[in-house]
Amino acid sequence: MSEIAQPFAPRVSASLVRVANTPAARRIAAVLVLILAWELAAILQNNPIMLPRFSATVLAAIDAIRSDNIVGAVWVSLSVLLKGYAIALAVTLALVAAAAVNGFARDMLQMLTAMLNPLPAIALLPLALLWFGLGETSIIFVLCHAVVWPLSLAALTGFDTVPPTQRLVGRNYGLSGPKFLALILIPAALPSLLSGLKIGWAFAWRTLIAAELVFGVTSGSGGLGWFIFRNRNDLLTDKVFAGLATVIAIGLLVEILVFRTIEQRTVRRWGMAR
Amino acid sequence: MSINRDVAVFDQYRAATKAPVLAAEHLSLGYAGASGVVAAVDDVSFKIAEGDRLVLLGPSGCGKSSILRAVAGFHTPTRGRILSRGRPIDGPGPDRVVVFQEFDQLLPWKSARENVAFPLVHARGESRRLARERADEALELVGLLRARNSYPHELSGGMKQRVAIARALAMEPDVLLMDEPFAALDALTRRKMQSDLLAVVERVGATLLFVTHSIQEAVMIGTHLHLLSPHPGRTVAEFEVTGRSDAERKSTVREVERLLVGEEVAA
Numbered sequence: 001m002s003e004i005a006q007p008f009a010p011r012v013s014a015s016l017v018r019v020a021n022t023p024a025a026r027r028i029a030a031v032l033v034l035i036l037a038w039e040l041a042a043i044l045q046n047n048p049i050m051l052p053r054f055s056a057t058v059l060a061a062i063d064a065i066r067s068d069n070i071v072g073a074v075w076v077s078l079s080v081l082l083k084g085y086a087i088a089l090a091v092t093l094a095l096v097a098a099a100a101v102n103g104f105a106r107d108m109l110q111m112l113t114a115m116l117n118p119l120p121a122i123a124l125l126p127l128a129l130l131w132f133g134l135g136e137t138s139i140i141f142v143l144c145h146a147v148v149w150p151l152s153l154a155a156l157t158g159f160d161t162v163p164p165t166q167r168l169v170g171r172n173y174g175l176s177g178p179k180f181l182a183l184i185l186i187p188a189a190l191p192s193l194l195s196g197l198k199i200g201w202a203f204a205w206r207t208l209i210a211a212e213l214v215f216g217v218t219s220g221s222g223g224l225g226w227f228i229f230r231n232r233n234d235l236l237t238d239k240v241f242a243g244l245a246t247v248i249a250i251g252l253l254v255e256i257l258v259f260r261t262i263e264q265r266t267v268r269r270w271g272m273a274r
Numbered sequence: 275m276s277i278n279r280d281v282a283v284f285d286q287y288r289a290a291t292k293a294p295v296l297a298a299e300h301l302s303l304g305y306a307g308a309s310g311v312v313a314a315v316d317d318v319s320f321k322i323a324e325g326d327r328l329v330l331l332g333p334s335g336c337g338k339s340s341i342l343r344a345v346a347g348f349h350t351p352t353r354g355r356i357l358s359r360g361r362p363i364d365g366p367g368p369d370r371v372v373v374f375q376e377f378d379q380l381l382p383w384k385s386a387r388e389n390v391a392f393p394l395v396h397a398r399g400e401s402r403r404l405a406r407e408r409a410d411e412a413l414e415l416v417g418l419l420r421a422r423n424s425y426p427h428e429l430s431g432g433m434k435q436r437v438a439i440a441r442a443l444a445m446e447p448d449v450l451l452m453d454e455p456f457a458a459l460d461a462l463t464r465r466k467m468q469s470d471l472l473a474v475v476e477r478v479g480a481t482l483l484f485v486t487h488s489i490q491e492a493v494m495i496g497t498h499l500h501l502l503s504p505h506p507g508r509t510v511a512e513f514e515v516t517g518r519s520d521a522e523r524k525s526t527v528r529e530v531e532r533l534l535v536g537e538e539v540a541a
């Protein structure tokens with residue numbers, strides 16, 4: 001028995017070590033440690049209004065899905081976000097295209113980008129409310145601001161760093177104007193463009209949640225920020241935590257499912273980014 | 275007898291009247307510097323006939339690349355003109371395809387085959403299916419058919435240059451322009467690329483304008499040599515490479531060395 005077990009045991013522990021050393025396993029371990037720390041802290045605090053336990057938050061999340069329509073709130077937030085993001089993309093495309101053909105437009109865009117990029121979008125909300133009133137337009141305005149400048153900056157640097165040889169190859173084959181832009185410049189600048197889109201998305205998501213907190217309800221039903229704000233007013237802190245966890249989960253999900261997948265299939269596959 | 279003589283006469287006649295595929299007439303090139311235009315090339319003329327392989331040979335900085343860029347249409351001459359089949363060129367065009375020295379001339383987001391097919395579709399307007407077939411033929415010609423689905427970052431430097439050559443050949447340009455395409459390769463790969471290029475170009479009968487600072491490479495590849503002096507580039511000598519045996523090549527190399535290096539030593 002022991003002769004069989006002995007050579008077998010180290011092999012099991014070796015493969016366990018190997019599994020435990022994968023990045024996924026390490027990440028799961030880190031999350032588990034954090035959850036444990038949270039649970040312990042909440043037990044010690046013993047005040048669910050200040051800090052609910054992890055288990056209570058999970059139950060609150062289930063309850064929120066069942067009876068508090070958190071899914072609807074997510075949908076409201078995402079649809080506003082997508083609208084703002086799409087408009088911002090169109091605006092950026094127009095600005096960058098103008099900059100590509102006209103030197104003055106280019107200087108202008110560069111200056112605007114340098115000036116407005118550091119301005120937090122949420123700081124524009126009071127002004128937006130003054131201009132557009134209490135409604136979706138104001139939110140979409142600040143969302144556009146959150147996306148247009150970082151994306152323009154990424155596009156400008158992306159086009160600037162296209163290898164000169166690839167530009168010459170395009171010109172050699174007689175490409176010019178929109179064809180040159182679509183077939184050479186955009187794919188060659190794709191790593192930069194994708195990271196601009198990613199940054200723009202992250203900024204837009206934060207801005208939106210913050211705006212909803214300030215704003216409350218836009219149309220009949222509120223978004224995720226409003227969900228958090230409303231539950232805090234009712235001192236349902238476990239639901240506030242459930243809302244925050246949802247904000248994080250959606251941010252990560254879009255990052256991993258959308259952007260990482262696109263990167264894997266494009267710039268990484270082509271060896272243009274690591 | 276008389277038929278043979280007539281054929282010979284006809285050949286001579288054809289050689290005399292053959293219009294050059296490409297001609298540079300009194301070409302001067304310069305760059306705008308801090309204190310006016312700095313001359314890079316001064317009064318250089320040459321003609322390239324169908325099937326010729328003209329090599330511009332000279333030390334680094336003598337303006338070889340500048341000439342090539344001007345012929346490609348990327349750079350406007352300060353004086354003189356460039357004629358393509360007798361017509362002055364007007365900017366870049368796919369009748370003069372360039373193979374660059376830089377490995378990043380392949381589009382990284384396209385596979386080897388897509389890179390070769392790309393100008394066939396977008397510059398010549400061929401259907402995608404036909405372009406793909408022709409790309410495969412061209413890749414086979416340079417011995418890379420097996421790597422057709424690889425992306426440039428998966429290819430070695432030599433393989434990248436082979437794909438670039440295939441892409442240029444597939445376009446069947448009037449003249450193929452090459453700017454030290456093997457300069458960034460190791461010595462062994464370079465030798466192999468030179469003989470392979472020669473074989474392919476002779477097989478398809480391509481017309482070549484080739485730029486190099488290597489005397490060995492020039493004598494290996496060229497049917498005609500055009501020697502340039504540095505700062506600004508001026509014609510030192512031009513001649514046809516006739517003998518192709520090892521001994522004849524060696525004597526050509528010695529002759530070129532005398533003209534290029536000897537002159538510098540004497541000056």
Ligand SMILES: Nc1ncnc2c1ncn2[C@@H]1O[C@H](COP(=O)(O)OP(=O)(O)O)[C@@H](O)[C@H]1O
Nearest residue numbers: 305306314332333334335336337338339340341
């Ligand atoms: N873009 C440029 N701007 C200014 N001067 C240049 C530029 N390109 C080349 N030159 C100058 O022109 C001369 C010839 O350069 P080049 O044609 O690259 O020579 P080669 O290819 O023979 O090494 C050099 O003196 C170089 O410094």
Ligand SMILES: [Mg+2]
Nearest residue numbers: 338339340454
């Ligand atoms: Mg050069």
